[in-house]
Amino acid sequence: MFRRRRTEGAPPPDAPDEPLAAQPMTVARPRREPSGMGLRGRPSGLGARLRSILGVATPAGEATWDEIEEALIGADVGPTTSLELIDAARERYRRSGGRTGDDVRRLLADEVRERLERVGSGRFELGSAPSVILFVGVNGTGKTTTIAKLAARLKAEGHSLLLAAGDTFRAAAIEQLRIWGEQVGVPVVAQRAGADPSAVAFDALTAAESRGTEVVLIDTAGRLHNKTQLMAELTKMRRVIERRLPGQPRHVLLVLDATTGQNGLAQAETFSAEAGITGIVLTKLDGTARAGVAVAIASRLGVPIVFVGVGEELDALAPFDPASYVEWLFAA
């Protein structure tokens, strides 16, 4: 009785079988300067800050390390992970006989890159068909948009695809996925608003099986990780998928907004426990956010970052590359 009622009043009437209009269903945003898109177009600012702290040739003293800590915290790495990184970089500095500020910066960058690579960041394999991918995350991180982008990418690679509208809660979420499906040219399996998301997933798997579809991308409603009942709903969804197709879902991707602060750790931890996430998609990385919390997540929870979203366009999704991320993060 105290459960969160997710709808107020009757669910809005839906029209699952209504044919989609033939004309374009979206309006493009004004195009930004090409340099504004992608990671390398704009320096993260952290490198410049480090350079001003470290200078180029002066040796690092105690006060310097404190300032580096602050710079990392300013990039959302968080106080705990920042200290860990600094301790590790100091150790390297001592052992390698580093001399200059540039050495410190390089060693710190190495430390971060290795931690990201160690957990398998940037690797994403579909494996043998069928491949079911479940998208989870808190509200407003960009799950539906990410699905559209990944669908466009996989379709271009020649895979057959199916999208499942598992966000049956948020107003017009189903329509949003339908429009994307239309635009990408990929079928969408949906039920009415308010339907059981597990049932939608089940339907999608059945449809995929009968059509011999290779990849199924399943959307879910955004949910705050501290709502236990909603997390249980996700656990159930996963269980239903596992039962219907043993060995699936192949991937459970946590969609994480790059502007998220330390709460990202709690998100990753809980979604990991309840839905068994296999990787992170970092969205909205085309702003000024440096997404240090993803470094903290990879480092402390061992979850790899697999994709990054860098814009509104369908092609604005790239595999995460630890080396270029770190280069961007620490570039002066």
Added chain:
Amino acid sequence: MFESLSARLQSVTERLRGKAKITEADLDVALREIRLALLEADVNFKVVKPFVAHVRERALGSEVLTGLHPGQHVVKIVHDELVATLGGEQHVLQLAEKPSVLMLIGLQGSGKTTTAAKLAVRLRQEGRKPLLVAADVYRPAAVDQLVQLGDQIGIEVHSRPLGTPALEVARSGLEDARQRGFDLVIVDTAGRLHVDEPMMDELVRIVGVVTPAETLLVVDAMTGQEAVRVAEAFHARLPVTGLVLTKMDGDARGGAALSIRQTTGLPISFIGTGERTDGLEPFHPDRLAQRILGMGDILSLVERVQENVDQVEAERVAQRMMEARFTLEDFRSQLQQIKKMGPIGQVLQLIPGAGQMASAAQQAVDDGQLKRIEAVIDSMTTQERRRPELIKASRRRRIALGSGTSTAEVNRVLKQFGEMQRLMKQLGGRLPKLGGGLSGLFGR
């Protein structure tokens, strides 16, 4: 919200509380904890530094080190500084003109559309006649989303065919409101990055045409160090008048609020809690500061009770309690009243010292415990509810079957109810504390 910050500060103050005298070294230990707590709460590091420095300065300048209650003194200083940072009086929306325009702006996914619906509901309660304007013309189905929300809450939504520029939608929305007698226009805009110049230009042009009386920046409470940069960028280009901090029902510590307030001077107008359209509360700096310190927030609770509880019914139940004639029917009615106040964890969070209980209670709710209790009571006959002593083995089995529970569960509900009844008899004429009867249910 802010649980961990509260917990951290609480452990610091408890450590100090035990001491009659504290040294400067003690103070530094406390300040280190406070610094760390604020950073982990995502308060911007540029804000944390002066904050901690202020607390230290004031602590040293006062009699903290020699006074009778040094711990309490430090707490008071931290509290005062928090209030000072969160800032001044409550922001009252300036919407005197009819129609007035209120515009919502922010990054993608911060919660603008949901907030638009919540604000419409809230301002309608205050006697306004709002028109929602769907000016997010880019995100697929964003217009649909607002239209559906409008349907749910019974508020009209102005939308235009696909392809209409946002500026034109906003202009015709205002025109529509003027002609048809709406006295408030709430404009929902597309989410955009603060560094996206063409999109920022679009907002500037919309502002030029509809001249909003209030432009609220919607910020996700989970935002990290970027919050400051985002807020500063929007503030620099647009006449932002206040902030709405959303998703505060999560466990994000919400340090962004402190940071933005400190660096931009913008007031925090509302906080959004939950996806229900009534999940919007006015922001009270003093109350939030108290909540951060684990001092609870009785005023919000009182307000929420007044808004949601049927006074007549509540008084009837209270009367019966005092007369020790409290039945299972009254118990159920009490449960229903509390349900109306919203998620119980949120409610308990507001009670001083109940922070720990809040999560246990929310857990109980999420596990469906309370729902099962209600189901058990629902499956009884009126006779049984009034005279639970009638319920013997076969009735228990029937109730268990009817409620989809087990006889063990039925027994537990009856036992708990019996304890409540005994408690009320003991209380005699005194009014029981709100929710006091429920505490037994969460204590396990």
